[in-house]
Amino acid sequence: MKAILLISSVLFCSISVSLHAQSENPAVKSVQEITAPAPTQTVRANIVPLMWKASIEESIITVPLRTIEFFGIQDYDVDGATRVRELTISTDAQSLIRIYHIRPLPALANRAPGTLEALRRVAEGGSGEELDLPVKVFPTTTHTHMVEYRVSERSDIDALYQHLEAAMVEYHARDLVPEQREQTVRSIKVAD
Helix, strand or coil, X not given: CHHHHHHHHHHHHHHHHHHHHHHHCCCCCCHHHHHCCCCCCCCCCCCCCCEEEEEXXXXXXXXXXXXXXXXXXXXXXXXXXXXXXXXXXXXXXXXXXXXXXXXECHXXXXXXXXXXXHHHHHHCCCCCCCCCCCCCCCCXXXXXXXXXXXCCCHHHHHHHHHHHHHHHHHHHCCCCCXXXXXXXXXXXXXXX
């Protein structure tokens, strides 16, 4: 019995010395190097955007595409004094994003010059070094869940809409080939 214990003890010591010698031997790779994952391969695929981001002057708007419920453009007059072209984006977070361009109506030329000048300054976002920011009159223009952005050019509204529509089609029709994506939007134009 002592002989078996002695043989076992010698065998255990030689295995432990052998393992210890292997881990210190620079020619033998460590366990970490042996089990390291293989380098990843490059995958070529089209990335589908998940966020829509627009930079407007000093403002930045970023919206996850999955949260957009609807979006559209409309034109309207405010108190017969200004014309507004607006891109509205509604999200499932009950937020309404308004991006608009505002300008005075030409019919104001017959009104008092002081009134016309005051409306022009408001519609054009101020003068001098003031930023072209949305104009809010508290509490009448304060709305819960509404964020407003203002652009200096009317054509910016159309450019933003076209960019957003393309991103939404690409997001929702991501499993289709690009040639099929155009067919995912059904359009109709009603005469003015």
